[in-house]
Amino acid sequence: MSSKVLVINSGSSSIKYQLLDVETGEALATGLLERIGQPVGAIKHQGPAGTTTLEQPIPDHEAGIATILALFAAHGPQFEAADLAAVGHRVVQGGDRFPGPVLVDDAVETAIDELSTLAPLHNPPNLDGIRAARHAFPTVPHVAVFDTSFHTTLPPAAYTYAIDRTIAKTYAIRRYGAHGTSHRYVARRTAELLGKDPADVNVIVLHLGNGASATAVRGGRSVETSMGLTPLEGLVMGTRSGDIDPAVVFHLQRVAGMTTDELDDLLNRRSGMLGLSGSSDMRDVHDAVAAGDEVARTALEVYFHRIKSYVGSYYAHLGRVDAITFTAGIGENDDIVRINSLAGLERLGIRVDAERNAGRKKSECVISPDGAEVTVFVIPTNEELEIAREALDVVAASGV
Incomplete structure (x- = not known):
């Protein structure tokens, strides 16, 4: 074949x-x-x-x-x-x-x-x-x-929203996740670079691009992920808000008279780094911070804070973390984001070596110091290769 x-x-x-x-x-x-x-x-x-x-x-x-x-x-x-x-x-x-x-x-x-x-x-x-x-x-x-298939291994405690269960079942409301093809590829590649069977590795994957998500992978299986019913939930993104109190929507309907379509546009296309800083391009945000823009500085701090919160939460869920891996456009190319997103987590065995971290990464590399309890990687994602592999496996198994 x-x-x-x-x-x-x-x-x-x-x-x-x-x-x-x-x-x-x-x-x-x-x-x-x-x-x-x-x-x-x-x-x-x-x-x-x-x-x-x-x-x-x-x-x-x-x-x-x-x-x-x-x-x-x-x-x-x-x-x-x-x-x-x-x-x-x-x-x-x-x-x-x-x-x-x-x-x-x-x-x-x-x-x-x-x-x-x-x-x-x-x-x-x-x-x-x-x-x-x-x-x-x-x-x-x-x-x-x-994209959602990798996350079908989420346990009920992770995918269930605490709303009326009849309504949830009727309208298929639960957490589905996204970026699963990327998370699967990167988690498997992380295990390979550690020289271990994926079944023996716990990894937190940080897929940071204009869309961004985090996933906790235990033994090759997704057990928690940041995106939910839609890709709006979770981390701060280029134009998406990520996590937000649902009552914000009701409040804006009541006091600002915003329609459903206007709220959808606000949270999906006019929020995130764009809403916070005026630009969805992280390079522009860094330039603004360097020029002394305090609004942009706060936007970056919000971005770091959200990632760090998810890393800590997923560490707790996994119990043991062998590696944290950055991937996608920002994860691969933005050394400021990488080092600041993990700063302050040294007590968890998570450290980033400033020299190894410096600059854009075009190839797989370790950015944690030698001997670190948790290995921190940068691994360029390859969703197309993962899709091709999975497609070939399906064809081979089907005998078509």
């Missing part, structure tokens, strides 16, 4: 893709289509011939997939459908229906559509990409890999 998998991550106005050789872990080609549905789309394809950039209309996801195939044909690597073991698709919300990746058929498409009520911004475009790709590759197995 071929070890090549085409991974597709379809958003509302974009499609990210990679052609991977799972056996070697090599990305044979990567690309990004943006501004789908707008008058002029932007296209970037990186393959054996180098980088190709184009601007042309991409009216919908069907046209987007057709454009991707044309890019492979013109700029390589060239392949036939028979060369693919699978097409792997990122899907954000699998609810409690999909504890793992699954071969896509019409029934799975229907289920993904029904779960859109839990992820209205993500599942519909994920499904658009699946449908377009199934049309383009009708003879290739398609596999849906869900």
Whole structure:
């Protein structure tokens, strides 16, 4: 069987893709289509011939997939459908229906559509990409890999909200988590770097990007995570508030007359670091702090405080922590965030070596001092490779 998998991550106005050789872990080609549905789309394809950039209309996801195939044909690597073991698709919300990746058929498409009520911004475009790709590759197995699947191992005490249980059951209200593909990849890679079986390792993964989440992983299984029913709960993010007293919503409805849509926009798109400091880009926040901006300084302190609170909580839940691992855009590139998020936790065996921590990290590394009780890593995430691996495993197990 071929070890090549085409991974597709379809958003509302974009499609990210990679052609991977799972056996070697090599990305044979990567690309990004943006501004789908707008008058002029932007296209970037990186393959054996180098980088190709184009601007042309991409009216919908069907046209987007057709454009991707044309890019492979013109700029390589060239392949036939028979060369693919699978097409792997990122899907954000699998609810409690999909504890793992699954071969896509019409029934799975229907289920993904029904779960859109839990992820209205993500599942519909994920499904658009699946449908377009199934049309383009009708003879290739398609596999849906869900962000929520890794967190289906959460115990009831972790995923249950303390609200009326009949209402919760009727409307599927519980904590589902997100970023599961990244957390799974990083937790497994952390164990490998420690030279241990994942079943023997407890790790706290800090996925810090514009969206941010923390996960406690015990023996390779997610046992607690910061995101909840939606990706709004948890850490302070680029534009999302993270944890907030629910009564804030009622208060703003009553005293400010804000509608549900206005509140949704406030908490998801105008809060977080943007709401606190005026910018969702952490580099701008650091520049403002360096220039003496006390508002930006407070914003950073809120950001650090929230991460530290989750680390302490997850340490308590795990009982023993072998490693803490930073990943994603901020986690990999922001040494100020890394060192300040763990400052003051030395009594827990958590220390960061300032020299090892300095600068952006493009490769896996240890940033804790030798002999530290808890090893602190920076590990660049590779969600596409994880999706490709899981897709290949599903196809192999199914005998398709």
